Amino acid sequence: xxxxxxxxxxxxxxxxxxxxxxxxxxxxxxxxxxxxxxxxxxxxxxxxxxxxxxxxxxxxxxxxxxxxxxxxxxxxxxxxxxxxxxxxxxxxxxxxxxxxxxxxxxxxxxxxxxxxxxxxxxxxxxxxxxxxxxxxxxxxxxxxxxxxxxxxxxxxxxxxxxxxxxxxxxxxxxxxxxxxxxxxxxxxxxxxxxxxxxxxxxxxxxxxxxxxxxxxxxxxxxxxxxxxxxxxxxxxxxxxxxxxxxxxxxxxxxxxxxxxxxxxxxxxxxxxxxxxxxxxxxxxxxxxxxxxxxxxxxxxxxxxxxxxxxxxxxxxxxxxxxxxxxxxxxxxxxxxxxxxxxxxxxxxxxxxxxxxxxxxxxxx
Amino acid sequence: xxxxxxxxxxxxxxxxxxxxxxxxxxxxxxxxxxxxxxxxxxxxxxxxxxxxxxxxxxxxxxxxxxxxxxxxxxxxxxxxxxxxxxxxxxxxxxxxxxxxxxxxxxxxxxxxxxxxxxxxxxxxxxxxxxxxxxxxxxxxxxxxxxxxxxxxxxxxxxxxxxxxxxxxxxxxxxxxxxxxxxxxxxxxxxxxxxxxxxxxxxxxxxxxxxxxxxxxxxxxxxxxxxxxxxxxxxxxxxxxxxxxxxxxxxxxxxxxxxxxxxxxxxxxxxxxxxxxxxxxxxxxxxxxxxxxxxxxxxxxxxxxxxxxxxxxxxxxxxxxx
Numbered sequence: 193x194x195x196x197x198x199x200x201x202x203x204x205x206x207x208x209x210x211x212x213x214x215x216x217x218x219x220x221x222x223x224x225x226x227x228x229x230x231x232x233x234x235x236x237x238x239x240x241x242x243x244x245x246x247x248x249x250x251x252x253x254x255x256x257x258x259x260x261x262x263x264x265x266x267x268x269x270x271x272x273x274x275x276x277x278x279x280x281x282x283x284x285x286x287x288x289x290x291x292x293x294x295x296x297x298x299x300x301x302x303x304x305x306x307x308x309x310x311x312x313x314x315x316x317x318x319x320x321x322x323x324x325x326x327x328x329x330x331x332x333x334x335x336x337x338x339x340x341x342x343x344x345x346x347x348x349x350x351x352x353x354x355x356x357x358x359x360x361x362x363x364x365x366x367x368x369x370x371x372x373x374x375x376x377x378x379x380x381x382x383x384x385x386x387x388x389x390x391x392x393x394x395x396x397x398x399x400x401x402x403x404x405x406x407x408x409x410x411x412x413x414x415x416x417x418x419x420x421x422x423x424x425x426x427x428x429x430x431x432x433x434x435x436x437x438x439x440x441x442x443x444x445x446x447x448x449x450x451x452x453x454x455x456x457x458x459x460x461x462x463x464x465x466x467x468x469x470x471x472x473x474x475x476x477x478x479x480x481x482x483x484x485x486x487x488x489x490x491x492x493x494x495x496x497x498x499x500x501x502x503x504x505x506x507x508x509x510x511x512x513x514x515x516x517x518x519x520x521x522x523x524x525x526x527x528x529x530x531x532x533x534x535x536x537x538x539x540x541x542x543x544x545x546x547x548x549x550x551x552x553x554x555x556x
Numbered sequence: 557x558x559x560x561x562x563x564x565x566x567x568x569x570x571x572x573x574x575x576x577x578x579x580x581x582x583x584x585x586x587x588x589x590x591x592x593x594x595x596x597x598x599x600x601x602x603x604x605x606x607x608x609x610x611x612x613x614x615x616x617x618x619x620x621x622x623x624x625x626x627x628x629x630x631x632x633x634x635x636x637x638x639x640x641x642x643x644x645x646x647x648x649x650x651x652x653x654x655x656x657x658x659x660x661x662x663x664x665x666x667x668x669x670x671x672x673x674x675x676x677x678x679x680x681x682x683x684x685x686x687x688x689x690x691x692x693x694x695x696x697x698x699x700x701x702x703x704x705x706x707x708x709x710x711x712x713x714x715x716x717x718x719x720x721x722x723x724x725x726x727x728x729x730x731x732x733x734x735x736x737x738x739x740x741x742x743x744x745x746x747x748x749x750x751x752x753x754x755x756x757x758x759x760x761x762x763x764x765x766x767x768x769x770x771x772x773x774x775x776x777x778x779x780x781x782x783x784x785x786x787x788x789x790x791x792x793x794x795x796x797x798x799x800x801x802x803x804x805x806x807x808x809x810x811x812x813x814x815x816x817x818x819x820x821x822x823x824x825x826x827x828x829x830x831x832x833x834x835x836x837x838x839x840x841x842x843x844x845x846x847x848x849x850x851x852x853x854x855x856x857x858x859x860x861x862x863x864x865x866x867x868x869x870x871x872x873x874x875x876x877x
Contacts, residue, residue: 531638536638
């Protein structure tokens with residue numbers, strides 16, 4: 193018998209965790225001498241009350257959907273992929289190479305090819321840790337951390353020594369050709385009389401991210417491969433007994449995970465900067481951990497959590513602009529969310545389970 | 557390369573290896589007790605900030621050191637609460653601690669000092685001064701050995717000597733005391749320790765307290781010894797390099813010393829020479845940056861001797877009923 197109904201597990205536990213994180217964040221804001229209610233109002237104003245704010249919020253949301261799904265698919269196979277950051281960096285390299293060196297006739301073709309390149313590069317970067325875990329038993333958490341640093345060094349080398357235009361000081365590639373410009377929300381939805389999303393970076397990759405959520409749901413809950421991934425995640429020995437190859441599932445799950453992380457680079461590199469810069473990932477790979485934990489590794493949850501973090505990111509930028517609260521507040525909130533929804537999960541869960549058991553006993 | 561340059565590189569190797577060594581030994585205690593700790597980076601960062609901040613405010617580096625140790629002990633406490641008391645995922649808890657430290661240090665630094673997330677530069681009593689060992693001046697003129705003693709062995713801050721003395725001390729505690737035996741046992745077979753009537757929870761909390769103490773020293777050395785003040789993200793991945801060194805050393809104290817010296821040397825060389833020219837073949841500086849991580853992956857892959865972690869590492873202990 194389950195200790196708790198499913199809805200409580202899926203909705204109540206994350207909600208209480210977020211509430212705890214929010215209360216602690218409010219205390220932090222109070223401690224540095226600002227008013228938490230005012231700060232929250234400012235964040236809502238800046239992120240949700242104007243279309244430009246939404247444009248930024250959805251831009252960040254797009255990043256976090258991809259990295260959240262990246263961590264989530266690995267969670268389903270009971271692996272912890274901390275390497276989303278590095279995989280996204282290398283994915284960005286794939287996007288840049290495709291955009292710079294292939295003459296595209298139209299942005300839609302460019303988007304398809306760049307998506308494939310991003311996914312392939314990201315997946316390739318995840319392949320080595322996956323293979324080492326499956327074949328040599330080296331722990332994937334450590335290897336993916338190491339691969340983040342190796343990716344940073346690799347990208348630094350490529351940008352400084354190979355792809356930097358002659359005479360440029362900044363370690364970045366040349367601007368991508370104009371034809372690879374992806375339609376932004378402004379291009380799509382704004383008209384003469386109704387200037388929506390002005391200057392904001394949200395672009396067509398947002399719809400790609402939503403499509404990725406749907407594809408993720410279909411893959412995990414409606415296909416044989418998804419079933420195998422979940423079975424492997426629940427019990428490796430049972431999966432092996434059922435004829436599922438642990439090596440195959442480990443490698444495939446990590447390839448999907450790395451591919452999703454790589455696709456995140458489409459949004460920042462092709463959609464926003466239109467060139468590859470050194471810090472194109474902006475830490476989104478790590479936020480994916482918080483998003484996946486909060487979203488309970490379900491695409492709907494990941495989407496909502498990504499939206500929340502998109503709001504926090506844009507709201508945090510507004511706070512830094514108008515108050516003395518630095519952007520790092522968002523890092524603290526992110527840490528608290530990871531702590532409560534991930535590591536201290538049992539602290540929230542145990543009392544709730546007791547509560548439900550007690551009420552059930554009374555009613556029966 | 558002449559003798560004087562060599563000594564300078566080795567001297568900076570010792571300085572750069574010190575925070576790695578302290579953090580690596582911290583991780584050693586924690587992981588030998590079965591608590592995987594990827595939060596070394598965050599604990600060091602918190603200690604670096606609080607040691608620099610309190611040293612700047614009070615003017616006393618010793619008060620700063622205490623504050624730094626206290627800060628990383630608090631972080632250790634959170635890790636213990638999550639991973640021992642509530643049996644949460646130790647890796648996720650470590651990630652959370654890294655983010656918490658990264659955010660909260662800048663937040664408080666901005667609130668206290670309003671200098672863009674840094675502390676004021678430390679001067680005078682706010683820093684650990686270098687210690688000149690006895691006879692260093694007198695022996696300086698002696699060829700070969702004199703400069704070696706003066707440059708390399710003498711002239712470091714007290715925490716450097718503490719770090720190097722911690723290596724034999726760690727070995728002695730872990731392999732020659734009853735506490736050490738139990739601590740290692742709790743990382744391999746906690747159920748056996750429990751059967752013997754020794755508290756698994758107590759031992760593990762003791763281990764992470766030692767871990768907090770050592771990361772506190774590491775962070776304080778960074779901000780008050782190696783550099784004069786705190787800047788944001790000043791640990792710059794050293795916690796992860798220490799983790800890499802720990803695996804490289806296969807969870808043994810003396811090997812930890814060698815691994816940290818090796819990684820310190822790589823950092824020192826990368827700092828001094830940008831690109832190394834080996835007769836027409838140039839090693840770019842990025843290779844030096846990435847080398848500790850690449851070496852660790854190779855070791856982990858088991859191609860050069862297999863690294864086998866403590867058996868119960870990462871697993872919360874649940875008493876059988």
